[in-house]
Amino acid sequence: xxLILRTIRKAKWYRNxxxxxxxxxxxxxxxxxxxxxxxxxLSVYLVKEDDAEALERLVxxxxxxxxxxxxxxxxxxxxxxxxxxxxxISAVGGNTPDSVVNTWHRxxxxxxASKIMRLADAIxxxxxxxxxxxxxxxxxxxDxxxxxxVDRAKLRLGPDVVADLEGAVLVVKDRPN
Amino acid sequence: xxxxxxxxxxxxxxxxxLSARTDLFWGSMLSQRxxxxxxxxxxxxxxxxxxxxxxxxxxxxRAMDEAxxxxxxxxxARGLRSIILTHGESAMDALKKIVLSRSVNxxxxxxxxxxxxxxxxxxxxxxxxxxLESGLFSSSARIRDAAGxxxxxxxxxxxxPYVQKAIDEEQCDELRKxxxxxxxQLQETAQCH
Numbered sequence: 001x002x003l004i005l006r007t008i009r010k011a012k013w014y015r016n017x018x019x020x021x022x023x024x025x026x027x028x029x030x031x032x033x034x035x036x037x038x039x040x041x042l043s044v045y046l047v048k049e050d051d052a053e054a055l056e057r058l059v060x061x062x063x064x065x066x067x068x069x070x071x072x073x074x075x076x077x078x079x080x081x082x083x084x085x086x087x088x089i090s091a092v093g094g095n096t097p098d099s100v101v102n103t104w105h106r107x108x109x110x111x112x113a114s115k116i117m118r119l120a121d122a123i124x125x126x127x128x129x130x131x132x133x134x135x136x137x138x139x140x141x142x143d144x145x146x147x148x149x150v151d152r153a154k155l156r157l158g159p160d161v162v163a164d165l166e167g168a169v170l171v172v173k174d175r176p177n
Numbered sequence: 178x179x180x181x182x183x184x185x186x187x188x189x190x191x192x193x194x195l196s197a198r199t200d201l202f203w204g205s206m207l208s209q210r211x212x213x214x215x216x217x218x219x220x221x222x223x224x225x226x227x228x229x230x231x232x233x234x235x236x237x238x239r240a241m242d243e244a245x246x247x248x249x250x251x252x253x254a255r256g257l258r259s260i261i262l263t264h265g266e267s268a269m270d271a272l273k274k275i276v277l278s279r280s281v282n283x284x285x286x287x288x289x290x291x292x293x294x295x296x297x298x299x300x301x302x303x304x305x306x307x308x309l310e311s312g313l314f315s316s317s318a319r320i321r322d323a324a325g326x327x328x329x330x331x332x333x334x335x336x337x338p339y340v341q342k343a344i345d346e347e348q349c350d351e352l353r354k355x356x357x358x359x360x361x362q363l364q365e366t367a368q369c370h
Binding site: 010012019065067070071 | 244247248249250284287291295318319322323326329330332348349350351352355358359362
């Protein structure tokens with residue numbers, strides 16, 4: 001079964017954060033910012049269940065598409081949630097520096113406010129919410145650069161950061177197999 | 178007063194050092210999580226530079242209208258970095274008062290913590306560590322999480338005893354696990370030094 005990945009900020013989705021004003025079965029409003037739509041569409045990625053390699057590649061591509069190296073939080077949920085809510089899904093190319101990952105991109109389209117609310121609630125209740133630490137992200141990007149899986153021209157990182165990464169890439173390439 | 182923590186490892190020394198942090202935060206933190214309340218009533222953080230204070234207050238006000246994107250640095254982040262680099266410790270003193278107050282917006286405070294964790298400025302390193310270590314004991318889980326992430330970004334083993342204490346006190350299981358990852362990273366870094 002394919003899974004849907006959406007980047008989020010984990011701290012807004014805690015299931016047991018004892019906020020005094022929030023009832024346990026509710027989601028704080030700021031979490032909806034993580035489901036910010038453009039043209040009533042929401043950008044997500046498809047990844048096969050139990051394909052750890054693909055998931056890692058996807059996470060790396062998303063992390064490499066930001067202007068700094070930092071942790072990456074995401075929610076991962078079964079795609080049947082979409083049909084239950086009646087959300088349409090369209091294949092639209094992504095814009096990460098990894099051309100393979102870009103083919104996994106999808107837009108959730110024709111979204112109404114109530115559908116977004118239902119999606120948010122489904123994520124809160126059933127998604128796997130994960131964090132990849134910044135230090136691990138750095139290692140993943142270095143490995144992706146060494147394997148030429150990412151297009152250097154599409155990196156949005158600052159030149160000093162890229163120079164640092166390229167230095168580490170040379171170390172990786174010099175490492176005996 | 179906080180410099181010696183990582184040089185010695187036993188718990189008694191740790192708490193001696195925490196007690197030696199004579200600023201208003203640590204005295205209250207050790208007895209209860211009432212950081213922000215005590216900051217609101219304290220005069221310990223006198224603001225020597227009203228211009229910096231006003232500049233920061235204006236920046237935080239403007240940030241309320243900004244949507245922070247995860248993949249792009251915000252105007253708020255650029256502004257905060259610029260103020261800190263320009264004014265140094267005066268800015269840090271004013272910032273402490275703002276980000277550790279009960280009334281701060283937690284989303285903006287979290288964004289400011291990210292800036293503190295990502296800056297490469299040795300002049301303000303001690304103050305940035307101080308704010309982030311203090312933030313671990315905020316009443317807001319989002320701020321505690323941002324503090325942990327930013328301390329991981331600084332990767333300074335000085336924070337180890339504070340992260341450990343935050344883990345011991347953390348009520349939110351998910352956040353505790355993330356803080357444990359931060360602790361693990363800092364301990365690995367300490368072993369490399």
